[in-house]
Amino acid sequence: MTTTTDSQDSPLVPVECRFPIIGVVHSPFREPPGTPIQPSRASGAEGVVQVYAPYLDGLRDLEGFERIWLLYWLHRASTGSLLVTPFLDPTPRGVFATRAPSRPAPIGMSAVRLRQVRGSFLDIEGVDIVDGTPLLDIKPYVPAFDSYPRSKAGWFDSAKSKRRLADRRFQPEGRGDQP
Amino acid sequence: MTTTTDSQDSPLVPVECRFPIIGVVHSPFREPPGTPIQPSRASGAEGVVQVYAPYLDGLRDLEGFERIWLLYWLHRASTGSLLVTPFLDPTPRGVFATRAPSRPAPIGMSAVRLRQVRGSFLDIEGVDIVDGTPLLDIKPYVPAFDSYPRSKAGWFDSAKSKRRLADRRFQPEGRGDQP
Numbered sequence: 001m002t003t004t005t006d007s008q009d010s011p012l013v014p015v016e017c018r019f020p021i022i023g024v025v026h027s028p029f030r031e032p033p034g035t036p037i038q039p040s041r042a043s044g045a046e047g048v049v050q051v052y053a054p055y056l057d058g059l060r061d062l063e064g065f066e067r068i069w070l071l072y073w074l075h076r077a078s079t080g081s082l083l084v085t086p087f088l089d090p091t092p093r094g095v096f097a098t099r100a101p102s103r104p105a106p107i108g109m110s111a112v113r114l115r116q117v118r119g120s121f122l123d124i125e126g127v128d129i130v131d132g133t134p135l136l137d138i139k140p141y142v143p144a145f146d147s148y149p150r151s152k153a154g155w156f157d158s159a160k161s162k163r164r165l166a167d168r169r170f171q172p173e174g175r176g177d178q179p
Numbered sequence: 180m181t182t183t184t185d186s187q188d189s190p191l192v193p194v195e196c197r198f199p200i201i202g203v204v205h206s207p208f209r210e211p212p213g214t215p216i217q218p219s220r221a222s223g224a225e226g227v228v229q230v231y232a233p234y235l236d237g238l239r240d241l242e243g244f245e246r247i248w249l250l251y252w253l254h255r256a257s258t259g260s261l262l263v264t265p266f267l268d269p270t271p272r273g274v275f276a277t278r279a280p281s282r283p284a285p286i287g288m289s290a291v292r293l294r295q296v297r298g299s300f301l302d303i304e305g306v307d308i309v310d311g312t313p314l315l316d317i318k319p320y321v322p323a324f325d326s327y328p329r330s331k332a333g334w335f336d337s338a339k340s341k342r343r344l345a346d347r348r349f350q351p352e353g354r355g356d357q358p
Binding site for chain 2: 060107144
């Protein structure tokens with residue numbers, strides 16, 4: 001399922017790994033601009049996760065979790081620079097100190113609300129994900145593992161922006177509105 | 180950086196995606212058995228994240244975050260079944276309702292405590308990661324995005340196990356203690 005590839009001869013040159021895509025996220029957001037930047041700023045936007053047939057058995061026992069983590073490939077983001085100006089702050093920041101979609105390994109993660117499991121479909125709420133996004137993994141949200149309500153959050157703690165929606169800044173240049 | 184590969188001819192057969200490995204996690208845990216199962220059960224175990232040279236600029240502004248998410252390739256886990264018996268419960272569960280390391284796309288995620296940034300090295304605490312694990316991404320932990328302390332957590336809410344350390348169950352068969 002996964003494998004390392006080239007560049008084995010130098011320990012400083014990163015290798016790659018591969019993952020299967022297990023499903024797709026359907027959402028009201030056809031383009032990155034206008035998509036909410038986080039579930040907590042998505043005002044209850046609804047979507048549907050479709051899990052592909054080979055992986056259906058893995059969904060057993062998922063109902064009962066109020067939230068789930070979705071891990072997905074940010075397939076519409078540019079690979080971009082290591083310094084980005086995030087949505088919530090005018091200062092360029094190191095990309096690993098932001099949640100910007102343009103990242104060396106563009107894996108997105110969202111704690112969405114799980115409304116219902118219908119066979120291979122999961123009805124979700126709080127969707128900050130572009131329609132058609134390839135799904136990599138689903139994990140249950142477990143407060144004992146995931147919730148640190150008083151954790152200090154660097155520049156986020158002083159960011160004043162109330163922005164809720166993404167704009168064009170992390171799209172590949174020249175692609176404009178094309179899919 | 181990422182690309183889809185084979186199986187484009189059938190919409191039901193998932194395609195793959197590829198990600199670069201941006202660094203490596205150094206930890207006291209040489210083998211999956213005996214490794215803590217979550218940061219919150221790791222009793223302050225310390226480790227070091229090494230970020231490879233091409234990605235160093237992305238670390239700017241990371242100091243100031245009390246916790247960071249590490250996303251990494253669970254390279255020592257078996258690909259395994261879609262039904263797993265998790266560490267904290269004797270009942271087989273759908274893998275997507277567990278945090279077991281054996282998953283179709285074996286991506287691990289841990290909210291570890293960030294102690295210090297020293298150039299390309301991050302000193303971290305609460306390490307539940309096997310030594311040598313390939314790193315995929317670092318994201319800041321932001322309570323406004325990540326913390327839902329009262330979220331209902333399905334079978335976890337009634338699991339009584341106090342287990343803190345992993346055992347052999349998610350290792351590839353026949354590999355024993357080999358690296």
